[in-house]
Amino acid sequence: MTNTQEPEDQAATRGRVLVLIDGSRMSYAALEAAADIAGKRGADILGVFVEELNLVRSAGYGFSREVGSASGISRPFDPGILEQRMRRLADHARAALAGAVKRRGGKAALSVARGHVIEEVLALAGPDDLLVLGRAGWSSTAGARLGSTAQGLIRQSPGQVLLWCEQKLPYPNRVVVFLNDHDGANHRAALTAAEISRHYHQPVTIILGTDGEPTASRLDAIRQDLDVLGAGTRLRVMPDTDPITVARTLREERASRLVISRECALFTAPGAEQLLAALSLPITITP
Numbered sequence: 001m002t003n004t005q006e007p008e009d010q011a012a013t014r015g016r017v018l019v020l021i022d023g024s025r026m027s028y029a030a031l032e033a034a035a036d037i038a039g040k041r042g043a044d045i046l047g048v049f050v051e052e053l054n055l056v057r058s059a060g061y062g063f064s065r066e067v068g069s070a071s072g073i074s075r076p077f078d079p080g081i082l083e084q085r086m087r088r089l090a091d092h093a094r095a096a097l098a099g100a101v102k103r104r105g106g107k108a109a110l111s112v113a114r115g116h117v118i119e120e121v122l123a124l125a126g127p128d129d130l131l132v133l134g135r136a137g138w139s140s141t142a143g144a145r146l147g148s149t150a151q152g153l154i155r156q157s158p159g160q161v162l163l164w165c166e167q168k169l170p171y172p173n174r175v176v177v178f179l180n181d182h183d184g185a186n187h188r189a190a191l192t193a194a195e196i197s198r199h200y201h202q203p204v205t206i207i208l209g210t211d212g213e214p215t216a217s218r219l220d221a222i223r224q225d226l227d228v229l230g231a232g233t234r235l236r237v238m239p240d241t242d243p244i245t246v247a248r249t250l251r252e253e254r255a256s257r258l259v260i261s262r263e264c265a266l267f268t269a270p271g272a273e274q275l276l277a278a279l280s281l282p283i284t285i286t287p
Helices: 008-012 025-041 053-059 079-104 117-124 148-156 183-200 216-229 243-252 272-278
Strands: 017-020 045-052 065-067 074-076 108-115 130-134 160-164 174-179 204-209 234-238 255-261 283-286
Touching: 017 025, 017 117, 025 045, 025 079, 025 130, 025 160, 045 079, 045 117, 079 108, 108 117, 117 148, 130 148, 148 160, 174 183, 174 243, 183 204, 183 216, 183 255, 183 283, 204 216, 234 243, 243 255, 243 272
Parallel strands: 017 045, 017 130, 045 108, 130 160, 174 204, 174 255, 204 234, 255 283
Antiparallel strands: 065 074, 160 283
């Protein structure tokens, strides 16, 4: 491995960095982020390109039509043309992956499969792997929602999932990590925030969502994580974790990245899905 000062066996325990490449601009932005993370971790990177089975099947029906994105012209959905298009996209994904890794060092491979995206990705992802997904930034559409693929992978992936969002900040901002009432999940989220902070030289804010005054034992556990996160870390206790309050708090903290566990109650709060869809910053979801 290259671009790492850690022993090879220690780096290997962290698993791989997987990135879903679908030919969209945002998936290639996610590829660049995934290659950067893999380089910093000294990890292998696996690109995943899935030929969506439902799309392939639909092209076989004589009545199927496609509409040009630029021309708006409707034309027959030709299976042969679709196969050629998929091969070109896979070749482009392979070349982009090789280029991204060449600039940073490391090992890379591309998995090309035909099936349903969620099923194919889950068949490859392990508990120690990080899965990187490209996503849009601020949505101009009211009631924006995460796509079904992102939703499924966020909730079902055995390891971490990073929803990548391109952003250009004029100064280093803060990594914000949300904690809740699950100590094991909180610790994993804090360790992830510590890694991001170390790699990108950004301080951390821990936000503790709680219905009342936190107990002494909970504060002791959180203080241990504060020690791991190092100088510049601050703690905020937030009794109200509705999405509107969360969004305001992220603005106050000038958040550049958000770390949140799947165990966090924010995921079950009304409006949480719209909040995650609209936030214009990378979001890491931890087990």
